Amino acid sequence: MIAALKFLHIAGLICWCAALIALPLLLQGHGAARGQRQYDRFRLLTHIGYIGFATPAALVTVAAGTALIFAAGIFEPWLIIKLGFVAAMVMIHIWFGHMIQRSGEERRSRWRxxxxxxxxxxxxxxxxxxxxxxLKPAPGPFRDLIPAQFLSPRVSPP
Structure with missing residues (x-):
């Protein structure tokens, strides 16, 4: 089961990261669309890329990663820090979605x-x-920064 979760997590992460690289490059071509037909293609490509590929890949990555944390019982400080950086990636993902939505409202963008x-x-x-x-860094310098309740699963009292 852990191997299947790792596979899903890694495959989802690869797809999500590829989308996070491709979407801004596509958005950069927003102003270069000449004519309504090219603009319609641009809109369809960015919309499908975000709604049909990037967002499902992000959801699979996060869901499989969350399941993997509990299935493997990994509660290390490096993982908590990694989740903070993943949260930042999620915020960039949301920002790209906002830019894609705005590109449908404004033909020439102010945010080139x-x-x-x-x-x-x-x-x-x-x-x-x-x-x-x-690297999975040793817990040494990070252990004091993270409260103990975040480093182990919660156990209900008997």
């Missing part, structure tokens, strides 16, 4: 640099998440 700024922010977040997972 915003998609690339989002890309510049999300790339280091992905690198930190990957680094924390691969």
């Amino acid at each position: 640099a915003a998609p690339l700024a989002g890309l510049v922010v999300v790339m280091p977040l992905m690198a930190v998440v990957l680094g924390l997972v691969l």
Whole structure:
């Protein structure tokens, strides 16, 4: 079961990260659409990319990761820190959705640099998440920063 959850988590994460890289690049081409037909294609591609690919990939990643935490019983300080960076990735994901929605309302955007700024922010977040997972740093300096109740599952009194 743990192997299946890891597979789902990693596959979802790969798809979600790919979408978080592709969406701002697509949004950058928003102003370059010439004519209504190109603009309609742009809107359809970004909408389907966000609603039909990026968001389901994010949901699979988070759901499988949450199940994996409890199935494997991992309650380490590095994981709590990683979840903070994942939460930042979720916020960037939501911001990209906002930009996609706004691109349907405004033909020429006032926020031309915003998609690339989002890309510049999300790339280091992905690198930190990957680094924390691969390195699994020792609890030494982090253990004192995190309250004890976050480092173990809650047990109901008998």
